[in-house]
Amino acid sequence: MSALLAQLPALQVVVPLLGAVLAAFCRSGRPAYVVALLVSLAMPVVSGFLLWQTLAGGVISYHLGGWKPPWGIEYRIDVFNALVLMVVSAVGALIMPFAWRSVAAEIDEDKQAWFYCMYLLCLTGLLGIAATGDAFNAFVFLEVSSLSAYVLIALGRDRRALLAAFQYLIMGTIGATFYVIGIGLLYVITGSLNIADIASRMPGAFVVQPHAAFAALAFVAVGLGLKLAIFPLHVWLPNAYAYAPSVVTAFLAATSTKVAIYLLIRFAYGVFGEAIDFRTLPIDQFVMVLSLAAMFLAAFVAIFETNVKRMLAYSSVSQIGYITLGIGMANKAGLTGAIVHLVNHAIMKGALFLALGAVVFRIDSARLENLAGIGRRMPLTMTAFTIAAFGLVGTPGTVGFISKWYLVIGALDEGSLLLVFLIVASSLLSLVYVGRVTEVIWFRDTGPAAAKATDPPLSMLVPTLLLAAAVVYFGIDTTWTAGIAGQAATLLIGDTR
Numbered sequence: 001m002s003a004l005l006a007q008l009p010a011l012q013v014v015v016p017l018l019g020a021v022l023a024a025f026c027r028s029g030r031p032a033y034v035v036a037l038l039v040s041l042a043m044p045v046v047s048g049f050l051l052w053q054t055l056a057g058g059v060i061s062y063h064l065g066g067w068k069p070p071w072g073i074e075y076r077i078d079v080f081n082a083l084v085l086m087v088v089s090a091v092g093a094l095i096m097p098f099a100w101r102s103v104a105a106e107i108d109e110d111k112q113a114w115f116y117c118m119y120l121l122c123l124t125g126l127l128g129i130a131a132t133g134d135a136f137n138a139f140v141f142l143e144v145s146s147l148s149a150y151v152l153i154a155l156g157r158d159r160r161a162l163l164a165a166f167q168y169l170i171m172g173t174i175g176a177t178f179y180v181i182g183i184g185l186l187y188v189i190t191g192s193l194n195i196a197d198i199a200s201r202m203p204g205a206f207v208v209q210p211h212a213a214f215a216a217l218a219f220v221a222v223g224l225g226l227k228l229a230i231f232p233l234h235v236w237l238p239n240a241y242a243y244a245p246s247v248v249t250a251f252l253a254a255t256s257t258k259v260a261i262y263l264l265i266r267f268a269y270g271v272f273g274e275a276i277d278f279r280t281l282p283i284d285q286f287v288m289v290l291s292l293a294a295m296f297l298a299a300f301v302a303i304f305e306t307n308v309k310r311m312l313a314y315s316s317v318s319q320i321g322y323i324t325l326g327i328g329m330a331n332k333a334g335l336t337g338a339i340v341h342l343v344n345h346a347i348m349k350g351a352l353f354l355a356l357g358a359v360v361f362r363i364d365s366a367r368l369e370n371l372a373g374i375g376r377r378m379p380l381t382m383t384a385f386t387i388a389a390f391g392l393v394g395t396p397g398t399v400g401f402i403s404k405w406y407l408v409i410g411a412l413d414e415g416s417l418l419l420v421f422l423i424v425a426s427s428l429l430s431l432v433y434v435g436r437v438t439e440v441i442w443f444r445d446t447g448p449a450a451a452k453a454t455d456p457p458l459s460m461l462v463p464t465l466l467l468a469a470a471v472v473y474f475g476i477d478t479t480w481t482a483g484i485a486g487q488a489a490t491l492l493i494g495d496t497r
Contacts, residue, residue, distance in 0.1 A: 013075075091254045146227070153168060164242070332490065392430050399481065
């Protein structure tokens with residue numbers, strides 16, 4: 001058993017990769033789905049053991065091929081990326097039972113095996129980004145996840161899905177180019193690609209070659225900013241979410257941007273933060289200004305959207321603003337709020353997009369006018385949707401409240417009452433678009449589109465309800481979210497800020 005536990009970091013990546021190869025050889029959707037389901041259900045078990053090991057015994061260092069770091073590739077698992085691995089794998093495990101009927105309804109039979117292959121490749125890439133301790137290896141996994149995501153989005157029935165995938169491809173390629181240039185600069189000034197080794201050499205690099213070091217910071221930040229859809233680099237996201245198949249939207253919204261945020265935090269605090277104090281530079285102020293712009297402008301656009309998928313996409317841009325705001329605060333409470341919102345937003349958006357996917361499954365539409373009165377026809381699904389939606393607002397008793405509580409504490413630690421006011425004010429904007437949808441689905445007369453709708457089959461309903469229940473449960477018991485996020489923040493920033 002101990003020998004198997006020692007191989008878990010590699011199994012976290014190798015198992016879905018082999019599953020993707022196996023799914024590629026399947027000629028129909030059914031056997032490919034079985035492969036994807038079994039792999040998806042196995043991944044939370046692996047990540048759960050990794051999280052348990054890091055909480056009990058500290059950092060896990062796994063040397064690939066027997067080559068010791070920094071010469072060989074290292075998978076380095078600490079409490080921070082173990083939490084991210086748990087989020088990604090748990091979301092994948094919950095989404096896959098939902099996928100069977102949803103994919104059958106939205107994707108042609110001859111493309112379904114290809115879909116499950118691409119899904120497993122995307123899962124491989126996301127888990128690899130979180131697990132690896134090598135900066136260039138992270139780039140490889142970033143491209144694996146991105147290339148498969150382009151295909152997944154393009155499989156949408158609407159022809160605009162092809163345009164959305166192409167836009168994402170262009171922006172993603174630019175982002176990857178910026179990132180790899182930044183990594184190249186880091187290699188030139190430190191002579192290493194191992195993230196922990198780079199971090200140990202950065203103080204000297206900033207003294208000897210400060211211009212190159214700052215250029216590397218800029219390239220990495222912009223490259224990852226494009227991947228995580230930070231404002232104003234978010235232009236690819238609304239169409240990608242709106243026109244992708246429902247399962248793809250739920251999976252990417254809950255995982256893809258979160259892994260990019262993880263990598264940004266890892267570099268900002270785990271690499272560059274070893275050499276510079278961001279509070280002595282205008283970087284933190286710049287990040288907070290962009291974050292506030294995202295929180296308000298994206299929420300304002302969401303208010304006027306008539307396609308609920310696009311509304312939730314703009315909501316994601318706004319919610320990412322909260323995460324980057326916490327990163328920009330550069331104090332322990334703010335960073336804790338950023339990390340816990342990374343987790344909480346994955347839960348909320350997973351629930352919202354699965355509920356909306358069930359609506360699309362029943363009425364073949366996500367337009368707001370077609371949802372009139374659907375709450376009376378799909379009560380369980382719409383209850384889950386409503387709970388998760390009010391989590392976005394930060395309603396007490398939901399996970400969104402926990403995130404914003406820590407962000408408010410971080411703002412108070414900065415001595416900024418204005419920042420506290422802006423966090424609350426932006427939440428009120430979220431209430432407007434959430435209230436708009438809620439009014440339509442619960443308080444209007446049932447429209448013709450929703451008249452024959454019913455709650456979806458249990459395979460779709462149960463994952464949606466479980467995520468909605470998690471919105472409430474982790475809004476009350478924060479041990480496994482805020483508690484671990486606090487430990488991760490301490491690991492990255494220390495107890496002094």
